[in-house]
Amino acid sequence: LSKALPKKDASKMGKHVFRVYDTNLDGFIDFVEFMVVYYVMADGSPEEVLLKIFWIFDMNSDGVISKKELTRLVKDMYGMIKSESPETESKEMIAKSVFAEMDKDTDGKITTEEFISACMGQKELSRILALKCVDIFVQDD
Numbered sequence: 209l210s211k212a213l214p215k216k217d218a219s220k221m222g223k224h225v226f227r228v229y230d231t232n233l234d235g236f237i238d239f240v241e242f243m244v245v246y247y248v249m250a251d252g253s254p255e256e257v258l259l260k261i262f263w264i265f266d267m268n269s270d271g272v273i274s275k276k277e278l279t280r281l282v283k284d285m286y287g288m289i290k291s292e293s294p295e296t297e298s299k300e301m302i303a304k305s306v307f308a309e310m311d312k313d314t315d316g317k318i319t320t321e322e323f324i325s326a327c328m329g330q331k332e333l334s335r336i337l338a339l340k341c342v343d344i345f346v347q348d349d
Contacts, residue, residue: 221285224264225344233269249345258324261341265323273310273318279303281337288340306333 229237229245248256263269267277282289282303289302297305309331310318318326326334 221264221288221341221344224267224281224284227263227267227269228260249342254328255324257342258327258338259320261327261338262320262323264341265318271320273323275303275307275316278307278310278318282306285337285340288343289336302333302337306337309334 226237229241231241231244245260248260252260262273265273265277265281267280279300283299286299286302307318310322310326312322312325323334327338
């Protein structure tokens with residue numbers, strides 16, 4: 209991923225992005241899986257794009273994001289966040305704040321609906337994390 213995106217500090221994001229493509233969890237990305245993601249990222253609605261981005265966050269593919277998963281993702285993408293905003297909070301503070309923004313019913317897990325709602329509802333940190341993930345798929349000119 210770092211060779212494909214040399215301008216972005218996305219080196220630790222490869223395994224997370226792989227989950228977006230490998231929908232059948234067989235460890236491979238076939239042509240259909242690739243094209244579905246390509247189509248959604250290029251022409252999908254914001255909700256469809258966010259649904260794909262959700263799988264970057266859901267590391268064990270159980271359909272929800274735990275605090276541990278979110279903390280790990282923030283740690284892995286911290287270089288991308290910090291490069292744009294040097295005054296950024298600590299990894300732990302970002303993870304805690306984003307989890308609080310997204311986990312509306314405070315049950316300790318974030319559902320797809322909560323994730324999409326937080327990102328679409330312009331929750332500041334939730335939106336920033338989602339946009340950083342989208343940024344991986346969009347090459348700057």
